[in-house]
Amino acid sequence: MIDELNQKLNQAFAGRVVRKDLTKKIKEGANVPVYVLEYLLGMYCATDDEASINEGVERVKSILSENFVRPDEAEKVKSKIRELGQYTVIDKVTVRLNEKVDTYETEFSNLGLKGVSISPNYVKDFEKLLTGGIWCILKMSYYYDEEAKGVNPFTITGVTPIQMPNMDLEEVFEGRKNFSKEEWIDALLRSTGMESTKLEQTVKWHLLARLIPLVENNYNVCELGPRGTGKSHVYKEISPNSILVSGGQTTVANLFYNMASRTIGLVGLWDVVAFDEVAGITFKDKDGIQIMKDYMASGSFARGKEEKSANASMVFVGNINQSVDVLIKTSHLFDPFPDAMAGDTAFFDRMHYYIPGWEVPKMRPEFLTNEYGFIVDYLAEFFREMRKRSFSDALDKYFKLGNNLNQRDVIAVRKTVSGLVKLLYPNGEFTKDDIEEILRYALVGRRRVKEQLKKIGGMEFYDVHFSYIVNETLNEEFVSVPEQGGGKIIPEGIGKPGHVYTVGRGDSGMIGVYKIETEVVSGSGKFERSGLGNSRDAKENTLTAFNYFKANNKSISASISTKTKDYLMHVQDIQGIGMTRELTLTAFIAMCSGAMGKPPQSQLVVLGSMSIGGTINKVEELANTLQVCFDAGAKKVLLPMASAADIPTVPPELFAKFQMAFYQSPEDAVFKALGVE
Template sequence: MTELDEKIRDVFPEESIYKTSTRYNMFAGVNVPSFIKDWLIKRYSNENEEVDKEALFAFLEKHIPGKDSDIKSRLIKGESIQILVRVIVESDLKTGIFKFSIPDIGIKNNEGRISEYVMRTGNIKEGENWGIVTLDYVQPEGREKGYAELVKFKPFKPYTPDFDYYCAARSRFSTKEWIDFVIRCMEYNPDSTQFESYTQKLLFISRLLIFCEPNLNIIELAPKGTGKSYIFNNLSKYGWMISGGKVTRAKLFYDMASNKPGIIPNYEFVAMDEIKTIVFGNQEELQGALKGYLENGSFTMGQAKQTSTAGLILLGNIDLDSNRRPINKKYFQELPEVFHDTALLDRFHGMIEGWYLPRITEDLKLEGYSLNVEYFSEILSMQRGMSKYASIVTDMLEIPKEADTRDTTAIIRLATAYLKLLFPNVNSVMDVDRDEFETFCFKPAYEKRKIVRAQLSIQDMEYSPKMPDIKVRSFNG
């Protein structure tokens, strides 16, 4: 056990968990994200970190079914079913009925209804919900078809983190220890020989920026095998991953034909993975909607104007030369045509150059202590609504009057996200070490926006590659 292992276990005795690849092998064939796996391992582990495999397997078999389960037939036979699962809720204005689907076991939205009592409790919302559900089968009289009814729902939220305690705990770690700690919370090994520097580690945790900062928009281009998909698919129930298929304005924002909100209003962040494989319908319509939303976090559909805090990250592969640098110097040409519009690209705050990140190897898999993923993701979600961090960042910076507003907004938003990740315990500029802020928050934020501006200038002569002369103020805390 390393010194950092001991510190994590001592500082977070209830919230930490010992992770090994062999433990996760217990979930082979079970399609559940990391925040569910961690919760189950913690639930069935003793003080010596030994897992009661028999009890865990019994829980999986009873409460986490797969697509080949016989739940539908058991419901029809009159059995009441209780499972831990992902439920997608939709409202039908024409009938006044709330419908649900459970894709993981093949229950479609025309086969499921939610009882009025469950909707009145307020514990379940439109869109995706993770929780423990109780299902019964209803066979109405007459010609109406039978359906599964959701009669009980308990949200999966095993932790309500004490944020003050989390902040107090931060003071017991050095900044470099905390960076390693955050990498562990992402389920990776910060001591891996794959990591060559703390600059590289800082770039690696940049993938978490949209987890804690609202309306942050990022592009990441990276070679295959660098772990892009895993992080956005497994670390939080508050995000949504689009992988392939067709994306339209209705699917993303609001479907006026069915009066249903799209993906963006229902999540805290949306990742478009393997973006070259996604088909974008009516590109001009989608471009217009994205430009408005990425600019101010709102969109108009018909007579309704709605807002959302969801950030957007585009994840794409990029071909490298023998020196592991992009063959195509025009990075954004690696994106689908809908994102070739420079006015749209200008609304992305920063870019992650994924070719500087390590390829995922066995050595990068964590063997040690970290925070339970569910606890960590709840902390990041809580930080989204905390305005003090942006205020601190703004007070720390000298911004010229002639600075481009989009550049300024991007740098502040990115630096704020870094501050939340790395220095959650600060409450004012007096708590901030100027040099650490410049190294770990401002410079990486500035560089990520600089990449966007440089690429815009290559693609469109209207854009200058010159960045505003924004600096960190010359006082120290």
């Protein structure tokens, strides 16, 4: 299988592929980006003939050892240029205009030279020299003139940027026809250095999702996960068209537009601007985040009197230091973002996709490939050309999106679908099943964003139940997010007597699901509780319920005894958000249910609480509470009559999901919960 794919790549893309173990071998000895290395390997080793490869590798090694400038050897290289009069170097070069003397001057990253003049022709041809710089092969010469004081003796006589000079997309479209979907995915991932045959299917899709910003304009994606999973590798090493902003602090001038020099920032010059370690993102300017939000939503931003547009995609990568389970229970998955962004739902709502970094394994040697893949420079140019096309309507032929998706969700899903079609089916040849697979993946990543927005912003984002409708059959298919737990908290079917669910606000301030389990055993009237931790409120609540139960049980059933039975109660904080104080009424119903040996109705949640005298309190934040009930799998809800006035605050489509029953007193609640007339 492996050999077959290598063969196919060499036949369909002769001269465009390279063996990735060569890159690894040389990379370990030379600190240059992968695309620089593979540019050279592509020149000398794009073949499957072993002898030619070995010869080519030696050639590349000697070019790197002689011409690549290591910072510690800068003086030696300068001396060579002086002694030989002319010399070729490989270095990263940045150019700026010195308007005082009207010349373009270069700065060398490793050679340490500044103020070397360069012909304006090169600057016109390669604009990126002016913005962040590019790696080049440069011919340098040296001439010192005693007469010309202050003139730099170093001059540049030739510049070859380390990038593909041209790209024929038809070659890719034709070549793609020779590969199955699985083979093409393997070829793409091997091109980025990963051995895809060692990875699970879901991981392959996440690695493909990392590439979407390179093929799709104005695509905003975020990936948070453990350290060492290669989150920033693609943006730093694989493409000369993306820039990784490390360290976090940036300015509006650098990122968007410099008013003083009237030059556009990184978003206008690179295809992808990636932020490494989101926790450290800070703007020196107060309006930085606002401008970023504006740009992420529309691809344009206002500076001074004019509106500027750009195509760069935004990528946010960072580390999650706790387990995802803990984060989901106690906070939200955008938690690592800095405080200035953390509570800003409008900022996160602009994310088109959230890649679950915790599902990607940590990089180990066996995950790095030794097989053939595209020369990354060729790959980068293919990606760049695909940015000019769009497949955002690819799903319309077969599917419609469900009504829980708002306009932002629809845009996000369409962009993800478009990006994945460009990567997998660049020639536009795909089937209904191909699109369905992509569509499901796109919906899950956007729903992950929406689930977190619901946690941060509450009811404004209640509509998270994403679906799509098949045009042919009109069947509606829903997607779930793995970490939210596909299994419902409240199971179907009749439960046990004494087991009752409620939803209330926990100590953490979040609303969650609680289960009260009551066992009634022979004894002398004792009441024992567990699961309440150190919560004094919860202990008082349950004791109030027991006292009310002792005083009023005969109005429920003559068969209940509090003198010959012991009542053992356990309260479970199912979502780990801290104990709630809204337990009194539910605890009373649980004791009655256990004492009578009668289970509550199936999939029922009891809402509301009561005071020591049996006065019923209404539910706070009814809409949010009902949303939690729905997510937990509740079908029936028992609600205090006092909450009827708040029903208009609940979206009608959410309210319609439940069978509602209203109660006026604790006793009324017991009968309705147990289905006793």
